Amino acid sequence: MKLSKEVKTGILAIGAIMLLIFGYSYLKGTNLLDKSREFYVKYDNVEGLAQAAPVTINGLTVGKVQDITFANSKGGLVVKFTVEKDFDFSRNSIVRIYSTGLIGGKALGIFPQYDQYVAKSGDTLRGDIEDGMLTAVTKALGPLEKKVNNTLATVDTLLLNVNAIIDEETRKNLKQSIANLNTSLNAFAGVSKSMNHILSTNSGKLDNTFTNLDKTAGNLSKLTDSLAQLETGKIVADLQNVVDKMDKIVVGVNNGEGSIGKLLKDDQLYENLEGASRQLEQLLQDLKLNPKRYVHFSVFGKKNKEYQPPANPER
Structure with missing residues (x-):
């Protein structure tokens, strides 16, 4: 069966129209053979979002923006987008406009919620805009x-x-203070220069002084070592021995041992010594007052006079 020219022309025209529609849809980012779900979201400002912008869920691209139109005369916008993946989420999910990079464009990100209200194709979801x-x-x-x-x-x-x-x-006072400070600094510089001159002139003497100090420190170190080497234990023991002996002597004296002890403790001996001392004193006084009684020369002899105690025996 042969087709007439008119039929062939009609088929060709239909094919051309179909091809034109598919091409136009492709250029708009729409695949007519794709069974994608369509959703809508409203914004007051789309922040530069454009058609064919990617739609993502957790960073995975699942669709694209199909169309952006005005919703009303007040400037509200409606964004139509498709989701190609077979992924269910709640119609309470949030669709947020976000930046894909520092200098990149905008994209839609679905932040899914999971409840019993599953989103169906044609539903309008809640919109949000991420801070740029x-x-x-x-x-x-x-x-x-x-x-x-x-x-x-x-x-x-x-x-x-x-x-x-x-x-x-106050300004005058500040200027005067600054001038005085400058003078003080100059004077300090002069003193510092003089000190440097003195140090450079007497460097030899200073070296000798430090050398002597070093020798003195060495001698002190040797003296310290010598003191450290002394047998301090033996010295302490000797001192303790002397103290013990002195203690024994004192105890013996207190007990009346020895001459000193008897002299201190024996009352009779003390009284005898005191009487002998008194008699010796009387004898010396009588010898002083009456020397002829003890030293005399007599041819015929004389009778000895009796001893008469002095009127004042203390003299």
Whole structure:
């Protein structure tokens, strides 16, 4: 059966139209043969999100953005996207616009929730926008900017107070103080120069002094070694022996042993010695007062006079 030219032309036209539709869909990022699920999400601002942008779940690309249109006259936007993978998630999941890199474009990220309400094709999901780097930096710098402004205000107030305090008289005093400080520094430099001259001139004497100090330290070290080598134990033992002997002597004297002990403890001996001493004293006094009684020459002899005690025996 032969086809007429009209039929062939019609088939060719239909094929061309089909090819045109497939090509146009391909250029838009839509695969007409794909059984993908379609979802919608609303935003006030899509932050530069474009068609054919990837849609990811946990970093895995599962679809792409199909279309972005205005939802109403107030500027609201509706993003249509497809999910190709057979992955179920709740219609309460969040679809967030995020940046793919520092200088990259935008993408949609599905943050799935898992409950009994499974999302079906055609559902509208909740939208969210991730803070961009500029927004994050701006938020981070917000408190810092406030602190800087407060600091600048404080510094400004401080400078005003300083200007109010530092009048002409105060400036003169400050200049005078700086001049005095400069003079003191110059004087210190002169003293330092003199000290350097003295040290350089007397370096030999200083060397001798340090040498003598070193010798003295050596002698002290030798003396310390000598003292350390003394038999301190033997010396202490000898001293203890002497103390013990002295203790024995004192105990013997207290007990009346020996001449000293008897003299201290024997009352009779003490009285005898005292009587003998008294008689000897009387004899000496009588000899002094009456020497003729003891030394005399007589041819015919005379009768000895009796002893008469002196009126004052103490003399």
